[in-house]
Amino acid sequence: MINAFARQAEQAGFGEIMSPIFEDIGVFKRLGESTDVVTKEMFDFFDKGDPPQHLALRPELTASVCRAFAEHRPTPAWKVWYEGPQFRYEQPQAGRYRQFTQVGVETLGTDDPQADVDTVVLGWRFYQSLGLREVTLLINSLGDANCRPAYLAALQAYLSSNALGLSPQSQATLERNPLRVLDSKRPEDEAVIAGAPLMVDFLSDETAEHFAAVRAGLDQLGIPYELSPRLVRGLDYYTRTTFEFAAEALTSAQNAVGGGGRYDGLVEALGGPPTPGIGFALGVDRILLACDAEGVFADEESTVKVFVVDVTETNEALRICEELRAAGLGADRAYDGRSMKAQMKVADRSGARFAVIVGDDELAAGEVTVRDLRGDGGQQRVPNHQLVATIAQAVGSVT
Ligand code: AMP
Numbered sequence: 001m002i003n004a005f006a007r008q009a010e011q012a013g014f015g016e017i018m019s020p021i022f023e024d025i026g027v028f029k030r031l032g033e034s035t036d037v038v039t040k041e042m043f044d045f046f047d048k049g050d051p052p053q054h055l056a057l058r059p060e061l062t063a064s065v066c067r068a069f070a071e072h073r074p075t076p077a078w079k080v081w082y083e084g085p086q087f088r089y090e091q092p093q094a095g096r097y098r099q100f101t102q103v104g105v106e107t108l109g110t111d112d113p114q115a116d117v118d119t120v121v122l123g124w125r126f127y128q129s130l131g132l133r134e135v136t137l138l139i140n141s142l143g144d145a146n147c148r149p150a151y152l153a154a155l156q157a158y159l160s161s162n163a164l165g166l167s168p169q170s171q172a173t174l175e176r177n178p179l180r181v182l183d184s185k186r187p188e189d190e191a192v193i194a195g196a197p198l199m200v201d202f203l204s205d206e207t208a209e210h211f212a213a214v215r216a217g218l219d220q221l222g223i224p225y226e227l228s229p230r231l232v233r234g235l236d237y238y239t240r241t242t243f244e245f246a247a248e249a250l251t252s253a254q255n256a257v258g259g260g261g262r263y264d265g266l267v268e269a270l271g272g273p274p275t276p277g278i279g280f281a282l283g284v285d286r287i288l289l290a291c292d293a294e295g296v297f298a299d300e301e302s303t304v305k306v307f308v309v310d311v312t313e314t315n316e317a318l319r320i321c322e323e324l325r326a327a328g329l330g331a332d333r334a335y336d337g338r339s340m341k342a343q344m345k346v347a348d349r350s351g352a353r354f355a356v357i358v359g360d361d362e363l364a365a366g367e368v369t370v371r372d373l374r375g376d377g378g379q380q381r382v383p384n385h386q387l388v389a390t391i392a393q394a395v396g397s398v399t
Contacts (some may be wrong), residue, residue, distance in 0.1 A: 001284060005103040007124055009081035012122050014105050017080035018065040025056040027067045030269045031237055036180075041088040043098075057087035062237075062263060062279055063270070064108045070272030076109020083284075095254030095286050104260070106279030113210050116241045116278050118215030120346055121281050123245060123258055124223050130287070131296035134248040135257065136333060139218075140226035141211035143199050143265065144239045151202035152178060158196055166234045182230045185253055198229040214241050237263040241278065247286065249293035257290055258282030302351030304330040307373075307397050309343040310358045320356060320368070320387065327388045329395065331356075333353045348373060354391060370394075 006016070028385050031038050037059045046052035058064055061082050069078060083103045090096050105122060120137065127135045142190060143151055156178045163171055163350045167188045170181050184194055203211065218225055225243075233242050242261035250257075260280025267275035291297055306324055310317035319331040324331035332350055334343045340359075357369040357379075368387055369377035382390050 001130070001287065002101075002103060004129065005083065006081065007281075008122065008126055008129065009103075009105055012079075012105075012118065013042070013185075014079045014081040014107075017065060017068065017082050018084075019058070019061060019068060019082065021085070022055045022057050023064060023067065025054045027063050027270065028056050028059060030266065031060075031063050032068075035237075037088055039068070041090055043087045043089055059088045060086055060281060061102065061104060062106060062266065062277075062281070065279070065356060066108070066263075066267045066270050066272070066275075066277065069267055069275065073272070076275065078108045079105070081105045086281075093254070094252045094282075095250065095289055097285060100286075101284040102281040103284060104281035106277060106278060108275055108277040109275035110265060111210070111240075111262070111278075113213035113241075114217055116214045116262065117221070119260065119278050120214075120218065120225075120241075120243055121221060121223055123260070123282060127245060127257070127287070130291060132249075132287075132290055132294055134294055135248045135290070136248060137223065137225040137243060138231050138246060139214070139225050139241065139243040140202065140228050140231040141203060141214075141240050142232065142238050142242050142261070143203055143316070144207050147202055147204040147207055148199075148239075151197065151199050154197045155179065155182075158292060159192070162192045162195070165189075179232050179269050182232050188283045193230065196230075200227075200229050210240055233259055233261065234364070237266050237269075239264045243280070245282070247290035247293070249290055251284070251293075254286065256283070257286045261367045302330070302353075304332045304350055304352045306354050306356050306391055307347035307350045307352040308333040308356045308358070309340065309347055310334075311337075311340050311343070312358055312360055312363045313337055314363065316358045316363065320358070323388060324391065327392065329388070329391055353395065356387065 025044050028042060029038055042056045042059060044054060044056040046054055060366050065080060085099050086102050087099055089098060092098055105119060124137055130367060159174050159181055163174060167186045170184050170189050173180050182196060231242055231244055233244065239259040240262040244259035245257050247255050247257045258280055262278045266275040266277060306329060308317045308320050321331040321333050334346050353373060355371045355373055357371060362368050366384050368384065369379050369380045370382050370390060
């Protein structure tokens with residue numbers, strides 16, 4: 001999957017960046033002091049220096065890419081892709097882990113809305129190329145430093161006057177970051193959130209124009225999307241275009257398989273020149289869950305072709321497995337002299353196409369019974385010396 005992503009990113013002009021697994025914690029703190037990822041979920045530690053340096057495992061890669069830009073000053077537009085593990089001290093659950101893998105891209109040094117479109121389309125095409133058909137693209141504009149303050153003030157005023165209708169958790173979030181209240185999926189918050197003012201109604205002319213150009217680009221390329229005026233996303237640094245990919249096949253609350261947006265102030269916050277940027281990160285673990293949920297991968301043909309069921313309490317299973325394997329035919333068996341029924345159960349689970357059964361009858365006759373575990377379930381007796389040829393021919397004819 002990562003190779004497929006790499007190919008598509010390189011075809012679109014992105015080069016690979018390999019950034020360190022841990023960095024000075026200050027790099028990640030620039031992501032915003034009201035971001036959960038920074039305040040609650042960082043794996044941080046002190047090194048052995050004198051004085052010790054405060055470091056953290058990376059929770060995401062956008063900050064590291066911006067740090068690298070500020071440090072090395074490559075010529076914009078700088079387009080990079082990455083893959084690798086990220087770390088967040090979250091409550092583990094289905095699709096939410098403390099170590100997970102992301103692939104992503106970042107484009108620094110342009111605020112051209114066509115760069116936004118290119119970015120979104122790269123993500124969209126990647127899911128399509130994997131065979132996923134139930135991914136929804138949600139987009140929104142979060143405004144910029146000029147128009148967001150007025151919106152935040154209106155939102156704060158609205159939420160504060162309706163605080164009693166919010167869950168205790170959302171009341172606490174309201175203190176830290178009113179925008180994140182919109183992210184709540186708790187049913188008790190639904191009514192208040194539904195009536196909250198929307199950022200789209202506060203966009204400046206310039207930001208509205210930028211957002212319209214992004215949508216026009218997506219329309220032109222025939223990329224389906226839903227406008228999602230309450231999409232805020234977990235990280236505070238986003239400005240203007242924000243988007244998320246939701247896998248409808250995942251029933252859990254964790255159905256976001258990727259997301260991203262613009263972060264026009266982040267490079268500057270990390271000590272670089274004012275530099276706009278746009279990118280996304282896709283969650284590889286969750287994409288795999290979505291692929292399973294949509295059944296996009298064909299069942300893999302098992303390497304074990306034969307499962308030997310031996311109830312004679314002799315060394316027949318040893319001998320037969322050895323003979324089949326030596327002939328290049330995958331074979332497995334059960335141990336501990338278990339009952340016929342127990343061994344057949346294991347055979348069914350093994351993925352093998354055939355069971356080779358040896359009972360006292362077969363042993364006395366110098367034969368085995370070959371049973372088809374799929375297909376019509378038919379079986380036949382075969383002399384020992386013809387077993388390898390019989391299986392080789394049968395496997396050849398069924399694969
Ligand atoms: P973010 O960096 O929070 O914008 O997340 C981007 C994507 O990474 C999400 O849409 C998820 O697919 C994935 N992701 C984020 N956090 C986790 C996690 N704790 N476990 C698994 N995947 C995650």
